[in-house]
Amino acid sequence: MCNVIFLNQETKKLYNDLNSGRGLYNSDEKITVLNESNFKSSVYGTKNAWLVEFYNSWCGFCHRFAPIWRTLATDISAWQDVVTIGAVDCANDDNNPLCREYEIMYYPMLKFFPSDSKVGFLGNEVEKGKTVDSIRTSIVELLRKEQTAGRGASWPNLTPYRSNDVKNLWKNVPTNVQFIFLIFEDTDSLTGMEVILDLQVIKSIQIRYVTNENEALVKLMGVSMFPSIVALESNMSVTPLKTSDSSRLSFRKVIKTFLKARSIDVPKEETVVDPGEWSNIKPPDLVAIMAAGEEEKKALEIKAMGDVVFQADLEKTVMYALQHEISVHKSISGNALTALQNYLSILCKYLPIGPHGVTFLKKLRDKVYEAIEIKGEMFSSYMKELENEVGTPFSISSSQDWIGCKGSEGTFRGFPCGTWSTFHTLIVNSVLQKGDEKQFDSLEVLEAMLGYITHFFGCQDCSKHFQSMASESMRSSVFEPNDGIMWLWKAHNKVNKRLAGDASEDPLHPKIQFPSKETCPSCRRHDDTWDEEEVLKHLVKVYGKDHINQMNTASKPSLEVQASGRESHRLKEEKLGALEMKKQGTSAGNHENQRSHT
Ligand SMILES: Cc1cc2nc3c(=O)[nH]c(=O)nc-3n(C[C@H](O)[C@H](O)[C@H](O)COP(=O)(O)OP(=O)(O)OC[C@H]3O[C@@H](n4cnc5c(N)ncnc54)[C@H](O)[C@@H]3O)c2cc1C
Structure with missing residues (x-):
């Protein structure tokens, strides 16, 4: 039996969205809403890869997962030239042919489409993971694999810098690049790649990561602990930067502070509130919300x-x-x-x-x-x-x-x-x-x-x-x-x-x-x-x-x-x-x- 609830702003919006087939996301949430009419033209033949959630707006699991998907899309919104986050509502009847064609057997299902995918490719299924961090990790690994396989030529370099000669770094960079940052880290760390993707929009810099296996360069730069970061200028001067901790955020911040001090514009930090594990998120009581919404609608109709x-x-x-x-x-x-x-x-x-x-x-x-x-x-x-x-x-x-x-x-x-x-x-x-x-x-x-x-x-x-x-x-x-x-x-x-x-x-x-x-x-x-x-x-x-x-x-x-x-x-x-109406005089x-x- 469903609980009796009174609609608040949030649940009223949910009712209206579900009722009108608008689905769980809208495009101002950094998620590209895909559907039968725009899916193929958006996803195929693009320089960027796509990670698409196929969901059903009536499924409780999808409602649980939605905060994760929204947060992820915000968290990696700076990556969209490399990978774009999309969503398809399979509950919308218009999308039935699409969801059938892409063999969506359960919800939510994540599918990865590499850059320059060809029409007919149905996407590779990606494990949902439990948290925003775990999905982001899967994405980074996928992107690295893509580049190693020779795709994603327009993306920033996501492979480690293996040479011990820093001069080589300056050889192939565009002329407007003023600084190169080297992030030194352990071989299994992904922070370097994440920071590269986070700050790729700043065209006057390049970021590369160097693993602890590149001992010669580690020694040359005087790096004694991992992770750490140095800034290089074209005159070969080297500035070691101090981070408060080894997180992606702290690396981003230290680079931004360095650039701001040199009057270079940097993008503002997005506010990202981590919703935690999606299995712990309480889904809304859809049955009760729909019942309350229907009641309210009926009440308005009756009043009218x-x-x-x-x-x-x-x-x-x-x-x-x-x-x-x-x-x-x-x-x-x-x-x-x-x-x-x-x-x-x-x-x-x-x-x-x-x-x-x-x-x-x-x-x-x-x-x-x-x-x-x-x-x-x-x-x-x-x-x-x-x-x-x-x-x-x-x-x-x-x-x-x-x-x-x-x-x-x-x-x-x-x-x-x-x-x-x-x-x-x-x-x-x-x-x-x-x-x-x-x-x-x-x-x-x-x-x-x-x-x-x-x-x-x-x-x-x-x-x-x-x-x-x-x-x-x-x-x-x-x-x-x-x-x-x-x-x-x-x-x-x-x-x-x-x-x-x-x-x-x-x-x-x-x-x-x-x-x-x-x-x-x-x-x-x-x-x-x-x-x-x-x-x-x-x-x-x-x-x-x-x-x-x-x-x-x-x-x-x-x-x-x-x-x-x-x-x-x-x-x-x-x-x-x-x-x-007049009285009769009685x-x-x-x-x-x-x-x-x-
Ligand atoms: C006999 C009686 C006396 C009451 N006295 C009190 C009291 O002293 N104090 C108190 O707190 N509550 C009193 N109540 C309750 C109060 O009048 C309302 O019934 C209650 O507050 C519910 O109001 P409502 O908005 O549903 O409309 P109600 O006032 O119950 O009206 C019901 C419907 O009647 C129609 N209507 C409204 N006015 C008229 C009208 N003038 N002529 C014809 N149709 C009309 C409208 O369509 C309205 O929706 C009394 C109820 C009754 C039956």
Whole structure:
């Protein structure tokens, strides 16, 4: 199972690179990115040799090896006229023919192409080695062999100086060479060759190495220990140079210091951080990164969909409310029981859910209506029995994640968001279904929600705030069916206003006055006041049954199942949009008297 991870800059880049087929390297890393179209023209017939890594960007070993390859490429970037470091991503489908042709049987595979290789040559496989140093050593040995075999004529001389006559050194050097450095070392040392390659770009010098076998020259130069270095000038003066240690870096430094003192430009040192042995490097958890990347991508796509309600979120909310918020109560009786009965009643009537869901909710409601007291535990077992009897009520699995209500982190959004979405859906669909029936009262729907929030909603503060908003304005402002929709919209916006900038706010989903200008440009007038008729239309469009998005549900539930009469919902929406928003002049007192709370 993959771990849940949050993408940081580095892992996000990795996800994007893998997803877009960009591979593990880019050419600004001193690695030449090779592919089907540039491989042959780059590698064959060149003065420089090539060392190419064939890798697969999905393979963990290749990810481990990548820091080694990058470091090596930086470490020997000054050698590129002699040997160039390349990489081919065999995970990229476009490179399939190339990787097949070069017989890449495992990843990562290193192949060496000598200078002036001919088309058709498939490269010599090179042992990966464990560290940057060990691969560099293999390269130096390969280059020396190449030159000994007569190739690499344009490269600096990588063979030891065997003569005991220093005058010969000056015979074949270009006229601009001012200094020759001799590195004296043991026969098995490669430092001399490495320094030659490191500093080959400085055209006013030449470096040769001399092994301890050239005793005559060792004696002539007065060399008493290995390794050591002397600088020669064309007037035959000899300057022994002192190094702090016998490393390649220290030889490079002493030569550069000598040259700088004589006003000769030298290249800057590259910063090379050795990653150690590649087998010790922890590869990134690609599966988790890809999963997190996909999630983030999906979240952005969902956000870009604008104001959309997801069936999966509604069902998850109801599932959670029934299985946790209600079932957690030891005993439910009195006002709480009435609240539960009323809430189940509006769910049965107005929640868009498939036929199994409707049957399930109705049976559950009937059971609760029969009771004078119900224990949470019993409620829970009865739901299980019902599920066995009528089948699973939901079109989502219990592990289904939030979609529209998914927070950018686990602590944000989720159930409270789902509860608001469910409430808006219930009120809008109650009006769509029953709005033109005389006895319909949208306050009844709001009261049922209030009852649920008062007795069951886990967030106590939320519950208190909602109750006080309701007692302040709910009963005194809801007269017409649409008033219920609009009251809930206003109440929710009040909460949004209070919570804007609060620690509970998901930074990726800031609390706004809903709907935004982007999702409903017509909802605000020029003076930025609400055009409530347009807001109503927007709410109906967002929360109306027919607009609910069925993403990730098992099947599209039959949304018509609870429709009253023959009129389609769309038709009703149109009618509703045209409904006059103005109050009918009914006084609050009269209205209260006329209400029937059946
Ligand atoms: C009844 C209730 C009262 C709450 N009271 C509090 C409280 O007092 N203190 C507290 O800290 N938290 C409270 N919460 C939680 C809080 O309101 C948010 O639900 C929670 O912070 C998650 O916010 P969210 O960003 O997911 O968007 P939410 O505010 O949950 O909104 C969910 C979705 O509804 C839509 N929406 C937003 N505003 C409106 C609107 N005006 N009309 C129609 N649709 C809209 C948007 O698409 C939004 O994504 C309450 C929740 C509920 C259900």
